[in-house]
Amino acid sequence: MGFELTRPLFLGAGVLALAIIVAIWRTFPPPLPRGRGRLSLGLRVLIVLLLTASLAGFQVQTTPSNQSLLVAADLSASVQSALDNEAAAVRRILQQRRGDDRAGVLSFGRDSQVEVNISKDPQFGEFQSQPNPHYTDLAAALRLGGSILPDDSRKHIVVVSDGRANLGDAVSEARLLRAEGVRVDTVALPVPIGAEAYVDRLDAPRTLTQGQQANGQALIVTNTATHATVRWYLDRTLVNTIQLDLPVGETILKQTVTPAEPGFHAVRVVMDAVRDTYAENNLGEALIQVVGPPRVLLVENTLGEAASLEAALHSTGIGTASTTPARLPRSAADLAAYQAVVLVNIPASSLGSDAMALLQASVRDLGTGLVVIGGAESYGPGGYAGTPLETALPVQIQTGSPYGQGGRETADRGHEPGRSAKLCPGLDGCRPGAQPHHGGHQACDLSGRWRRAGQLPADRDRDARPRHYRHDGRDRCEWR
Template identity: 35%
Template structure:
């Protein structure tokens, strides 16, 4: 027994004084009660003092806890995994009631499959740890954390012993110091079959375009065998050769020529005739092929779009101007724009020429955003009637990347607008697209319309199938929060859309609107638009009231031509899309089109707002004839503006890259004087080159080292003169193979050297963009590089490592338990003494004794009370004696008195007249009165009554009454 607060035991010194103070002072009689009460109080005080001292009970426990550590890395075959699971199940059958067991699965990390439990069974294994590595040390540390206090502790490792990361020996020493025994079961492998693997592939970090370079390849083989060596670049086979592998190490040198400027990724594949693991037959390498800056120009190809509207190619003049300045330009269309960072990383900058957002998928826009923000690429957006707000850029990744917002914040320039959106809520709108229903995408388009409107505008939304369902509005746009909440609650219904019913509801909503511009957007299914009759005259009446009607067909079908006619009847536009994801862009494009304030077509000279390298050497510019209205962002630099203060040329730094917004065009529509201007090529070359960060790459050298699941990025930064650049704000973005981005801030660890660590979780290609600056234009550095995480080290080890397991067991006093399932739960380990607090029980006992003490002092219980309590509780359980005529005690006494009276009538003494009278048995008076009558009936002569009381006949009622009276007189 020990105590957590032993100083409280000093209170025991007050017990003698307490005992002396409470000892009985009264005379003999009831002193025994006082002594019992004093004993109880003393005991209560002792219990409370022991409780305050935190009394604990110390005992030795015969308990054993076992934790099974099961290897689940890639080096463990299914057969080995089954062997380990079977071993554990058999071992659990030998558990005793005092035993507990837990199971941990480990690979690169460790997971608890079964917590500590006394159940002698194992549920099906379901945990899946990371299998790229084997970390026995982490499994040991997690296993030690599961042991309960006071039990003997044993770890059982079931593994092949091939630890690839972590210090297992150090973890074993920690376990030994904690009194934990580690035993093991070696999971043996079958006889090794033929195996060939690639061990390394290296390529130069940077080469010039047109240069011949060499890939150095190393392979290992367990036997002589033929194989095929193949090199792929961008999905194309650039080298293939049949080779002969010899037992041991094989070296190959493959010569390639750098044809194009790009960030090249080469995949080397080895295909042997005999092999066991295919995972170790491929490795990759990166090299940067440098040359003149390479730019990707994205423009329409001159064909018509899905709505039959011609899409002219507006890139010829711009393409010629860029090529004239030495830039290498590749041209593509919005449909062919790469949707992967790997392909976009081959370009220094991307130029969008009057591109509509609906022609770019959400994934392509997100890739462009990541290309600029995370890889440091450049982006130049050239305007036109299909760009910016007119092209549906609002609330898209493009708007986030560009230095301008799609909304014009000067509301006084806008006419008041009333928009009614009729949304098809038929059953087809419940179909999923990219994990989202079509009706949700349509509702999001309506939400963006609300966000674009000014406070004095009105909005109404009618979801329609056979009739309008929960119509919304008309509401002022100032109540946009309420409108947005209602719109996002729209759900799909059934059947098709009744077009006339929907347009009638729209006409009723616009009938009382005083706004200058009234517009209806009809979204209908191209294959399920019903109730066409009467639509044409209805639209004609709307047009007479100044209302325009736009039709949007979602999906192809027989009703598409009719919806095109609806747009013609309503003097509106027709939009066709097979992807509901385009609806938000279409709706925002419609909103900006009907407002018309976003499209400014007038002759003006751009005004210089701030100096920029884009205008280096340019002192005067020609006039422009139009642009798309936007608003500059807070941190953007406006270089040129219009007469109304709208940005015409704006630029900013976005993440690690740069973007430029030109809100006019580069054709003869608005820029006819510019395309004939001598400074046109220089202007565009400087605008594009400003977004290119490749010129700053030579000042940075970045290296990645990978050790124990940890990748370390080391960057050395130097100035143009070769001196170290210190105190830079250095950041890096790591783009993983699945496209996610991890941002890191590098800390300076040495002169000009910066480092940061990250944990790659999957094998594959990683893009790394590094950028640093001290806040000035002179000391700005950046670099884009690549790094490949090869296959798991598990596929390089083909032999078990029993020596590691033996060393671990020797450190902790363990043993090899292979085939000894019954020995796993042997109680051969010393158990630690455990302490269990008992102060709570002591306090409870003191509380229970307190009412007993009060009862001893205050409660007096006689023998008669005990008899009655016994009769009430246990007496009822005894069988009752059946009498012929049951009588009560009082009745019995009355009968005895009657018998005595009858006897007295026959005595020789002369009876009195009253005594001669018989006692009536029918008398109903109380028993006391009857007793008095009996006394009167048996009175003696005067000479008899003067005799002493002792002469009364014993056993009579009178004798008993006299005896009781005498006893009371003695007590008084």
């Protein structure tokens, strides 16, 4: 038996109230006989004590006579050879409970499933549930078990397992359950272990300078002497094949690889042992990033369109590579060979949703630089609004216009309030509702307070420039 206070701070208020009552009683004693006066004080003190206990959440706790038992059985891959013994152990535990105790069964692997609901007459013969066997999350099983045990009885969880949990923190979870009054016991499940060899880990440097060699080191563990074939791979290329006899215990193998191109490269070691039980743990892998001279990828509609930019980059020692939207790298590993990507007046329709999503992921996850050079086919006119490319840029493409609903697209820079772009449809001027001339080409004038894009009629010189002015309270443009 015990007690609990849910709001213990109210005890201080109760002590203060008692002190005030006693002080008043002594200073201004009631006009009553001495015995009745003390009785009056006692009643007042009792009332204050009861009120204080109520406000403080005083609860008397008694220990229930019966208990609820939950058996948590491990059904992961490591105990598959001992399932019959485990089922027999669960049946013995259920049979040894007292008559008025309730019991249930919970099975777990990577996930946890209720095998038998908690009741006074649990019926269990063999395991029926099939949790994911590839991992063992004992912590999650304990958490679920503690949540389904009823509160009107003593709580008891018995874990039947080989003790090879590899997800979560089962010890911390058991301590939390103990603090909540849940008893946790374990029953060790003997599992026959056959010959087993596995790759424990593969170590390799994370970053290399282009031209450097990487020293990979693999740790192989086996519980029996056996012959094995070990293969080393760099990306998808076989680097070396080793035939060796593995002794009992740990064996360290080393291999030197030389990644050539900048970017990410995968180093893998694959072991094939003659005497082995599980082949799933015979692989080790490490990722190496090769950092070369800075390179920038120029994406152009027509190769050579950004020749001046390419020359300027070369003059500072920065290497470049040029490509078209159709030949843009389609994987993050290929794109990681470049420190930055420059889109030279590229519309969203030329890139496609997959390429834009790849650019956004590279900027966000790998820190790849992204530069978009404006033009007649980028930003607002290029259809960037609502695309992953817009999300990757410090630019917000908005629809609407300072001229109302009839206006065209506007592009507002997130870091430059008040600057926008609007279309000036040919000689009709920048007025609401005007349609662009289909035979013209677009041009941008970024020199003024407003960023404007104009539509040049087909019969005008392509070197013409728009002139913006106000007439009758409206912005207009003409070509010269």
